[in-house]
Amino acid sequence: MMFAKLYAVTLPVFFLIDMVWLGLIAKGFYGKYLGYIMKSSPNWQAAVAFYLLFIVGLVVFVVSPAVDRQQWQYALGMGALFGLITYATYDLTNLATVKDWPIIVTAVDMVWGTVLAASVSVVSYAIAARILL
Numbered sequence: 001m002m003f004a005k006l007y008a009v010t011l012p013v014f015f016l017i018d019m020v021w022l023g024l025i026a027k028g029f030y031g032k033y034l035g036y037i038m039k040s041s042p043n044w045q046a047a048v049a050f051y052l053l054f055i056v057g058l059v060v061f062v063v064s065p066a067v068d069r070q071q072w073q074y075a076l077g078m079g080a081l082f083g084l085i086t087y088a089t090y091d092l093t094n095l096a097t098v099k100d101w102p103i104i105v106t107a108v109d110m111v112w113g114t115v116l117a118a119s120v121s122v123v124s125y126a127i128a129a130r131i132l133l
Helices: 002-034 044-069 072-097 103-131
Strands: none
Touching (some): 002 103
8 A cells, every 4th residue: 555655656756857857958968869760759658668667666666665764865875776777777788789879878868867766766755754654
């Protein structure tokens, strides 16, 4: 039951923060560096599947343990680590296997994944601590 509540808290936090990134910054950045391989429109099923699974990971491995420990610092630190590792998995794999994959995309994306997961985790923890504990 707690998982569902934490998921319900984390989901909108994630979308709000990531949509700011995608809407204001990333569109031009990714277009500049990856336009040669980008689709004209995203595969929304794949995008939604990623977001839903990523949030499961944040809740299970970061937000829930932070709530159990009652430590926002855990949410921040482990959120950053989770984001770094998950985004590095994607970006370093692409750097290793995709012809002409730009290293700048790998670096920026890994930083963004770290910031995104850390900020979502700590904000979700703060909300959960106020309304669920």
